[in-house]
Amino acid sequence: MAKRDKLYEGKAKTIFATDNAHQLIQYFKDDATAYNAQKHEVIMGKGVLNNAISYHIMSALGAAGIKHHLIKKIDHREQLIRKCDIIPVEVVVRNIAAGSMVARLAGKHIPIDLGTCLKTPMVEYYLKEDALKDPLITAEHITGFDLASEDELKQMRLTSLAINRILGDLFNGIGITLVDFKLEFGRPSQRQEDDPLLILADEISPDNCRLWDKATGDIKDKDRFRKSMGGLVEAYQDIANRFGITIAAT
Amino acid sequence: MAKRDKLYEGKAKTIFATDNAHQLIQYFKDDATAYNAQKHEVIMGKGVLNNAISYHIMSALGAAGIKHHLIKKIDHREQLIRKCDIIPVEVVVRNIAAGSMVARLAGKHIPIDLGTCLKTPMVEYYLKEDALKDPLITAEHITGFDLASEDELKQMRLTSLAINRILGDLFNGIGITLVDFKLEFGRPSQRQEDDPLLILADEISPDNCRLWDKATGDIKDKDRFRKSMGGLVEAYQDIANRFGITIAAT
Numbered sequence: 166m167a168k169r170d171k172l173y174e175g176k177a178k179t180i181f182a183t184d185n186a187h188q189l190i191q192y193f194k195d196d197a198t199a200y201n202a203q204k205h206e207v208i209m210g211k212g213v214l215n216n217a218i219s220y221h222i223m224s225a226l227g228a229a230g231i232k233h234h235l236i237k238k239i240d241h242r243e244q245l246i247r248k249c250d251i252i253p254v255e256v257v258v259r260n261i262a263a264g265s266m267v268a269r270l271a272g273k274h275i276p277i278d279l280g281t282c283l284k285t286p287m288v289e290y291y292l293k294e295d296a297l298k299d300p301l302i303t304a305e306h307i308t309g310f311d312l313a314s315e316d317e318l319k320q321m322r323l324t325s326l327a328i329n330r331i332l333g334d335l336f337n338g339i340g341i342t343l344v345d346f347k348l349e350f351g352r353p354s355q356r357q358e359d360d361p362l363l364i365l366a367d368e369i370s371p372d373n374c375r376l377w378d379k380a381t382g383d384i385k386d387k388d389r390f391r392k393s394m395g396g397l398v399e400a401y402q403d404i405a406n407r408f409g410i411t412i413a414a415t
Numbered sequence: 416m417a418k419r420d421k422l423y424e425g426k427a428k429t430i431f432a433t434d435n436a437h438q439l440i441q442y443f444k445d446d447a448t449a450y451n452a453q454k455h456e457v458i459m460g461k462g463v464l465n466n467a468i469s470y471h472i473m474s475a476l477g478a479a480g481i482k483h484h485l486i487k488k489i490d491h492r493e494q495l496i497r498k499c500d501i502i503p504v505e506v507v508v509r510n511i512a513a514g515s516m517v518a519r520l521a522g523k524h525i526p527i528d529l530g531t532c533l534k535t536p537m538v539e540y541y542l543k544e545d546a547l548k549d550p551l552i553t554a555e556h557i558t559g560f561d562l563a564s565e566d567e568l569k570q571m572r573l574t575s576l577a578i579n580r581i582l583g584d585l586f587n588g589i590g591i592t593l594v595d596f597k598l599e600f601g602r603p604s605q606r607q608e609d610d611p612l613l614i615l616a617d618e619i620s621p622d623n624c625r626l627w628d629k630a631t632g633d634i635k636d637k638d639r640f641r642k643s644m645g646g647l648v649e650a651y652q653d654i655a656n657r658f659g660i661t662i663a664a665t
Binding site: 253269270272273275277283284285287288289290292293294296297300301302303304305306309310312 | 525527535537539546547552553562
């Protein structure tokens with residue numbers, strides 16, 4: 166699979182064309198950004214760990230019946246993925262209040278704090294647009310502004326909740342609480358017989374999950390970077406180790 | 416109806432107790448605020464106009480079958496209203512893109528601009544909490560955090576869309592385009608036989624509607640204050656005149 170033109174450079178990954186029109190290469194960089202890229206660092210080894218962890222998690226989701234874009238891991242930095250028209254909506258599923266939910270909503274009417282368990286998982290949608298700082302949007306915005314159809318939105322929501330149940334069990338099995346996570350979905354450029362309307366795209370890694378050690382409460386995700394706590398690679402490596410992932414020497 | 420203790424002072428209105436436990440007095444001030452009260456002025460005569468206009472509009476909605484909190488107009492500054500437990504959610508109905516919708520969402524994925532007609536009216540919900548700058552919230556936040564029940568939310572939404580149709584006709588009849596508006600609802604402290612779960616509360620005036628002259632495009636609402644255009648009282652007076660409202664000398 167020959168790597169060809171760079172199609173898109175994101176904050177943590179770069180997408181390349183291949184000689185197959187319906188397949189792309191997703192390259193994991195070491196860049197870490199936060200607060201709409203106002204904070205930026207290169208953290209050696211992060212990309213290798215995220216590639217391995219995301220491969221492990223996507224494969225587990227695939228085995229549980231969730232259709233995703235991942236075809237195979239090519240090497241320590243790269244995955245071969247199916248080409249998709251990405252829905253410009255970040256789907257966030259929250260089990261415990263943290264991050265922007267607390268900052269935006271905690272107060273006299275919504276008495277939550279960092280760590281408050283939600284009665285049921287909550288799904289939120291954010292417009293994927295850096296220039297607008299990824300604003301919260303509603304289901305009505307998504308369908309009313311044709312970001313996705315009613316059926317696509319329904320599938321995104323239900324699939325995200327199903328993924329939450331599977332991931333919750335997966336992380337529970339390694340002593341980790343799944344606090345929240347972000348997903349992206351896309352319309353496959355070439356539809357396969359058993360494809361749903363949308364398939365899971367992007368990555369699932371400690372870059373876009375909040376993961377807390379059940380025993381100690383230790384933070385094992387990108388909040389270590391956001392909060393300048395240090396020890397990010399060690400935390401990601403710990404997640405990889407607990408999953409029994411062997412990382413090949415880079 | 417004796418006016419008693421001041422119960423609540425808002426940005427544009429003050430609420431007083433009366434000697435009836437289920438009735439309150441709503442007093443319209445001349446204060447104008449914008450941008451979460453960062454901008455503040457006293458505009459002589461605004462309160463008198465809003466009291467008269469809101470009374471006119473609420474009465475028209477009542478005649479069309481919408482249950483509201485208004486009992487009667489007492490004088491040029493005051494209304495007698497039913498006491499309600501106010502749902503801390505501002506319901507915004509939009510027919511045309513303007514204001515925060517454009518500021519938050521207009522971009523490459525949502526190609527709207529000031530004045531873009533929406534395909535269908537959109538309902539948005541904002542948490543009524545100044546300290547948080549009234550953030551946008553979702554239907555799931557409202558029910559998940561117990562701000563309102565599923566049934567109350569459904570009624571708020573459907574009633575707001577019904578009000579949009581009635582108000583749209585009402586303003587159309589005086590040569591005005593109803594761009595968007597904000598509503599509040601409450602649970603009546605004393606339930607009457609024909610009460611729905613929630614009744615319409617607060618006010619409906621040029622302070623919480625966007626109103627554009629159909630012929631000239633002139634702004635006839637609080638955006639004149641937000642945008643420091645001047646001529647606010649003249650614009651509100653024009654709305655009152657077109658409705659045939661006679662304002663008693665203050």
